[in-house]
Amino acid sequence: MMPVRDVVIFPHMMTPFVVGRESSVRALEDALAGDKKIFLATQHDASVDEPRPDEIYSVGTIVNIVQSLKLPDGNIKVLVEGVERGKIVSVSDEEGFFRAVVRTFQYKVESGPQLDALIGRVTTLFEQYVKLSQNLNYETMIAAIRVDDPGRLADTVGANLQLTIEEKQELLEIFDPVERLNRVADLLDIEIEKLNMDRTIQGRVKRQMERAQKEYYLNEKIKAIQKELGRGEKSEFDELRKKIEAAGMSKEAHDKAMAELKRLESMPPMSAESTVSRNYLDWLLAVPWKKRTREIRDLKYAEQVLESDHYGLEKVKERILEFLAVRRLVKHPKGSILCFVGPPGVGKTSLGMSIARATGRKFVRLSLGGVRDEAEIRGHRRTYIGALPGQIIQMMRKAGTKNPVFMLDEVDKMSMDFRGDPSAALLEVLDPEQNYMFMDHYLDVEYDLSQVFFICTANVLHTIPPALQDRMEVIRLSGYTEPEKLEIAKRFLVKKQMQQAGLTDKDIRFTDEGLLTLIQYYTREAGVRNLEREIGNLCRKVARKKVTWDGKDEFSTVVITPENIPEFLGPQKFRDLKAEKKNEVGAAIGLAWTEVGGQILTTEATIMEGKGKLTTTGKLGDVMQESAHAAMSYIRSRAAMLGLPKDFYRHLDIHVHVPEGAIPKDGPSAGITIATAITSALTKIPVRCDVAMTGEITLRGRVLPIGGVKEKLLAAHRHGIRQVILPRENEKDLPDIPENIRNEMQLHFVESMDEVLKIALEREIEPLAVTAPQATVEVGAPAAQEELRH
Secondary structure, three states: OEEEOOOOOOOOOEEEEEEOOHHHHHHHHHHHHOOOEEEEEEEOOOOOOOOOHHHEOOEEEEEEEEEEEEOOOOOEEEEEEEEEEEEEEEEEOOOOOOEEEEEEOOOOOOOOHHHHHHHHHHHHHHHHHHHHOOOOOHHHHHHHOOOOOHHHHHHHHHHHOOOOHHHHHHHHOOOOHHHHHHHHHHHHHHHHHHHHHHHHHHHHHHHHHHHHHHHHHHHHHHHHHHHHOOOOOOOHHHHHHHHHHHOOOOHHHHHHHHHHHHHHHHOOOOOHHHHHHHHHHHHHHHOOOOOOOOOOOOHHHHHHHHHHHOOOOHHHHHHHHHHHHHHHHOOOOOOOEEEEEOOOOOOHHHHHHHHHHHHOOOEEEEEOOOOOOOHHHHOOOOOOOOOOOOHHHHHHHHHOOOOOEEEEEOHHHOOOEOOEOHHHHHHHHOOOOOHHHEEOOOOOOEEOOOOOEEEEEEOOOOOOOHHHHHOOEEEEOOOOOHHHHHHHHHHHHHHHHHHHHOOOOOOEEEOHHHHHHHHHHHOOOOOOHHHHHHHHHHHHHHHHHHHOOOOOOOOOOEEEOOOOHHHHHOOOOOOOHHHHOOOEOOEEEEEEEEOOEEEEEEEEEEEEEOOOOEEEEOOEOHHHHHHHHHHHHHHHHOOOOOOOOOOHHHHEEEEEEOOOOOOOEOOHHHHHHHHHHHHHHHHOOOEOOOEEEOOEEOOOOEEEOOOOHHHHHHHHHHOOOOEEEEEHHHHHHHHHOOHHHHHHOEEEEEOEHHHHHHHHEOOOOOOOOOOOOOOOOOOOOHHHHHHHHO
C-alpha cells in the first residue's frame, strides 16, 4: 500500500504522479519486483509527510503500474491504471513501508429500462457539461463515456468532474454502481448550474467591456478630431474632471462642480455663458478643500519666536501658548477667534504675523477699514456681470491651505450703507458654531472655515456691534511705558532703521539717555511708530553725513546723546511738564482715554460777575457737558460745607474750558476733575499740580468707576505726575498695571467728592459759619439757650 496526497485514483483511469517519500519509493520498488500491483489510498491531510494508518482513507484503488521512470533527483515518475476499488482490512509497516490486506467487492447489475434511462441521463448531462467546460476535450470525453457498464461510466465521469478531494473520495467509497451513478447525476446537475452562472457573469462582463471599448474608441476619435481642429491632444474637460476628483471637495461642492462641467461641455466654446461657467469651476478648484499646513505644536519654539519678535505683551503671549497647548491635547479643536484692541503702533498686526510663524501656518491679512459693502465679505451672486467671490474666499485661495492664520485688520472701521452691513456678514465668519458651513454667494456651496485661526484688530471697541464683540475673545494691548519703549528701541527699532539706512555699528551708536530723550521730548504716543520714525530720521542724517564726508581720516562713530539730538532733529517737540508746573487756582489735571492711548487734560474754570450761567467750551460732548452740570449741582448742594454762601451762584457766571479746543472730547470720567476745578475757582484755593484725577461724579458726590485705567496711569507717568486719584471700585484693575509703574506712583482710591477735594486742593476748605437765628424769647430761659446752641 502507498498513501497519495491531493489526488483520488478511480478504477479504469490512467493517472500519472511522482513518488518521492522514502517509504513510498520502497513500496513501489517492492510492487515492481512482484506483480506490479499496488494499493493506492488518499491521506486525510496532504501536509503530513509520514501519515499513520488512521490518517489514511480506508477505501482506495488497486492499480497496475504501467510505467515507471527514475528521475535525477531520486524521485520516481509513475503512470498507473486503476483496476478496482478496495477497502483496507488490516495494515502493517514492518518492512519500512505499508502492507495492506484489502477486501474487494463484486456487484452484479441487472439491466433494465430504469438503468438505461439513468445511463442516458448521465451521458446527456456529461455532454452538456463538456460543452460548457473549457478544460475538457469534447471528442475525447465523449469517446470515453461510450460504455455500457454503469460502474465504469460513473467512475469515468466522476474522475473528470471539477470536484474537491472530499467529494471525489465520497464518490469512490460508494461501491454500488447504480447508487454511484445516481450520485454522479446529482453532481453533474450542480456543476452545470455553476457553469451556466459563470457563463452569464462572463457575458455581462464582456458586454460591459465592449461598451467601455466603444466609449474608448469614440473618445479617441473625438481627440483625433480635436487635434485636427488645433485644440490640443488632451481634452480640457478631461483635465477639469480629473482636477475635480482630486480636489477633495465636499459632496455638495463635488456634485455642483460635476453638474457645471456637464453644462460647460454642452455649451458652444465661444459663448459668454461658457466663460462664466469656466470661471466658476476655476474658483471651485482654486479654493483649498483638503490641503492643510502641518502645525508646529512645540511650545518652547513658539515662546522663543514670540519673545524674539515682541517685548512685553505677556498676557497675549500667554493666551497664544495656551492655545497651542490645547492643540497638542485635542486632536480636532475648533479655530480660535481673538480680537486685539489697542492704540496704533503697539504691534497688533505684527503680533499676528508672529503667531503664524510660531505655529508654522500660512498668514493672510485683510484690511476692513472703510469697507461698506456686504458683498466684500460674502461675494456677489453669479447673475451679475464680473461677479467674484468675497474677500474671505479670495484670501483662502491666496493662503492655499484650509488652516491659515487669518488677520482681519481695522475691524472697528467698517461702515454701512444701502448696500448692506459688512459687520453683520462677519457674524457668520467669526462664529465657531456656524463658520464650518460658511456660504459665499458666488461659490453657492458650504465652505469650512472652522480650522482657520482668526485674529481681528481694532483701536476701539465701541464702534464694533455688540453681536460681533460677543463672538470674539477680546485681548487689550495698552500703550507701552517708557522703560518698555526703551527696550523695544534697543532690541528692534534701532537695528531695523540702521539696516534700512545702510549703517553699521561703526557708523552710529545710540545711548540709553539719547533714546530716552527721543521718547520723552520728541514723541508722545502709546505705541512706537513715531519713535521708529525719529530713529530713522537720525539714521538718515548720519548716512548723509557719512556719504558727504571728505575728511582724510576714517569716518568716526556718531554717538547719539541728549546733547546732540537737537542738532539733528531740531528743538524739542514736547515740553517737559515737570519743569513749568505750579499750583494754580481753577486748573485741575484730568486723565482721558483716547484711541492712541491715555492723555492728560488740564481742565480750567474761571468765575466772573453774572447771573448764574454755566458755560462749557473746548468742543465737549454731551456726556462731558452733563458732567459739568452734575458737578455744579453738587457744589450748590454743598455750598455751606465748601465755605460758600447759599446764593453764591446768583451773582456769578462760571466758565469751564478744556484746552485743545479743536479736538472733540467726551466721556463721563471728567466729572471729578470739573468739580475740583470749579470748587478751586470758587474757594480761591489752588489745585495741587502733582495730582491727576479721573472718575465720574453723581449729584450726591459719589465717585463712580471708569475704564481705561492702565492707559490713563501710563499717561500720568509719561507726563511726570506721580500721584493719581482713582475711584475705589477701580482698585481691582491694579494687577494690569506694570509693577514698576505701581511702585513709582502713589494711587489714592476715593469713594466721595469730599475725599477728592481733601487730596487735590492745596489746603482744606473751611466750612461757612452758621449764624444764629433771632429768638423772640428771653435769652435767660433754658429753652432759648438750648435753641441758640442748636
